[in-house]
Every structure is written in structure tokens, then in C-alpha cells.
Amino acid sequence: MERSIISNIQGYSIHDGPGIRTVVFLKGCPLRCKWCANPENLEVPVQIGFLSNLCTGCARCAKACPNGAILPGPDHRIDRSKCKRCGACVKACYYGALVSYGEEKTAEEVFDKVRRDKMFYDSSNGGVTVSGGEPLTYPEFVKELFTLCHGDGINTCVETCGCVPQSAMELVAPVTDTFYYDLKIMNPELHKKYTGVDNVQILSNARYLASVGANILFRQPVIPGINSSEENVRATAEFIRSLGRDEYAIELLAYHRMGTSKYAALDKPYELGDIQIMPASEIDAIEARYRELGVNCTVSR
Numbered sequence: 001m002e003r004s005i006i007s008n009i010q011g012y013s014i015h016d017g018p019g020i021r022t023v024v025f026l027k028g029c030p031l032r033c034k035w036c037a038n039p040e041n042l043e044v045p046v047q048i049g050f051l052s053n054l055c056t057g058c059a060r061c062a063k064a065c066p067n068g069a070i071l072p073g074p075d076h077r078i079d080r081s082k083c084k085r086c087g088a089c090v091k092a093c094y095y096g097a098l099v100s101y102g103e104e105k106t107a108e109e110v111f112d113k114v115r116r117d118k119m120f121y122d123s124s125n126g127g128v129t130v131s132g133g134e135p136l137t138y139p140e141f142v143k144e145l146f147t148l149c150h151g152d153g154i155n156t157c158v159e160t161c162g163c164v165p166q167s168a169m170e171l172v173a174p175v176t177d178t179f180y181y182d183l184k185i186m187n188p189e190l191h192k193k194y195t196g197v198d199n200v201q202i203l204s205n206a207r208y209l210a211s212v213g214a215n216i217l218f219r220q221p222v223i224p225g226i227n228s229s230e231e232n233v234r235a236t237a238e239f240i241r242s243l244g245r246d247e248y249a250i251e252l253l254a255y256h257r258m259g260t261s262k263y264a265a266l267d268k269p270y271e272l273g274d275i276q277i278m279p280a281s282e283i284d285a286i287e288a289r290y291r292e293l294g295v296n297c298t299v300s301r
């Protein structure tokens, strides 16, 4: 029975695949994109977050901590060198100021939860999506979960950065109805600069999935000044066209800063603090440019 660390199971999503979906977020990612909106999903282990705006200073957490890892008072913080991630403080806090990101679950346990919304999937042509982090960090888990879903007639979708061994793609492709596949930056050096790794394996896996006829929607988070250039748009369009499948399209995701509070909760720096949100007219222009270059393009709104 396969297990993985799940940070969240979110129902009623309409942005993570066709129809109404339940999204299962798995922890762990090989990339470190500077704009990542889900920093709680980068590392595999369970993490404790502190939401200072909800804290009343009652100090119940400090009393509950068996390791003396909570420093209460006006500068309340977690001493992460002492924290053993036991979760006792999270249970002690009445105000939701402490959260535990991550819980180990089996594929069967996750399936038991997601199947409860089957009537919503059936009425909307929706289904179950795995996301992260990088869900294909756990290919056997995804295969088991999706096999259970297919056994119950539930549609399946993977949101992937593509940076996994090809063997992971081979394992899950037969039970995956749709891949939402990120193409972040086409220049390998720039890809490495902004995500920590180059894109060689990512492009290779996309070619493999195309060769086996996988249903793919490419996606591109548009980060002003990082990957919004004509050069990147042109190179991305050329790559998609090179796959030889006219139905392959790209969806643009406008940069946002909704994850910044989670960086603060985890005591991590957010490096893109000074990047401005892109005006809708500029993202519309990129959408139009993709179409001019022969790739069907939409913007996620």
C-alpha cells in the first residue's frame, strides 16, 4: 500500500483540470521556483507554520511543546532547530495560529475521501487532480490512487513540473486522463537560475508523453521580467509545435503573490517581493502572440 505526505485535499476546484475537481496536494518538489506560491509543499517532511496575525499570545503552545521549541512573548516564534514537528502545539492552539503542513496517508485513505464528491465530478465532467509540490515524486502512490479512481469511473489529472525520471511518466501515463504540464522557461540556463535546475529532463518527458499520445495542456506561469519575453514565448511555441500534435495548447497563469503569507509562516524569505502584478492587457497580448505563433492559448482567470 503506497503512502505519501499530503499537505491538503481541496474540494470544488475549477482551475486544476476539467470540471469540478478535488485536488490532492503532495509534499516534495525537485524545483525551487522563486515565485512558488506553495512553499509548504517544497520539502517532503511535515512542517509547522505560525500565523502571527491569529496569535493572541496565550502561550498555550509553549506549555504544550515537549521540546522547548516555542519562544512565547511579543517576539513569539518557533525555534526550528529544536522543533521535532510533533504537532502538540498545533493541537494546543485554540486560535488556528499554528498549522501543520503535511500528513502521511495511504492511497486508499485518500481515495476514500475524494470519492465522496463523485456526484460533483459526474455532473461537471470533473474528477481528481494530484498537485504539489511535484506529485510524481511519488509515482507509485499516484498510480495506485488513479487506478482506484478509474475503477470507480473518476477522471484523473496530474499537475506536473515534468522534472522527474521518465520511468515516473511511464508508470502513471496509462491511468492519467490529462497532464497539466508546466513549461516555465525555455532557456536552460535561465531555467536553472530561477528554478534551481535546467529543463532538459522536463522537455524530454514532454516529448515522451507526446510520443505515447498523452492528453496534455501545457501551462506557463507568467512572471514579469523573468519569462514574459518575446524570446521565451517564441521558444515555447516552437517547442509545442515541434511535438506535432495540433491539439496541444497552453494556458497562461498570471503571477500573483498569494503565497507570501506562507513564506512568513515558515520563516522563509520571499525573493520576488518587488515584482509587480502584470496588467491584464499585457497578459492578453502574450495570449494573442501565442495564437499568432500557431499555438492555441488561453488565460486562467
Ligand code: SF4
Residues within 6 Å of the ligand: 048, 064, 065, 066, 067, 068, 069, 070, 078, 082, 083, 084, 085, 086, 087, 088, 089, 090
Ligand atoms: S511541533 Fe512539537 S516540537 Fe515543534 S514547536 Fe510544536 S510542539 Fe514543539
Ligand code: SF4
Residues within 6 Å of the ligand: 054, 055, 056, 057, 058, 059, 060, 061, 062, 072, 092, 093, 094, 095, 096, 097, 098
Ligand atoms: S497557542 Fe496559539 S494563540 Fe496561543 S500563543 Fe500559541 S500560537 Fe499564539
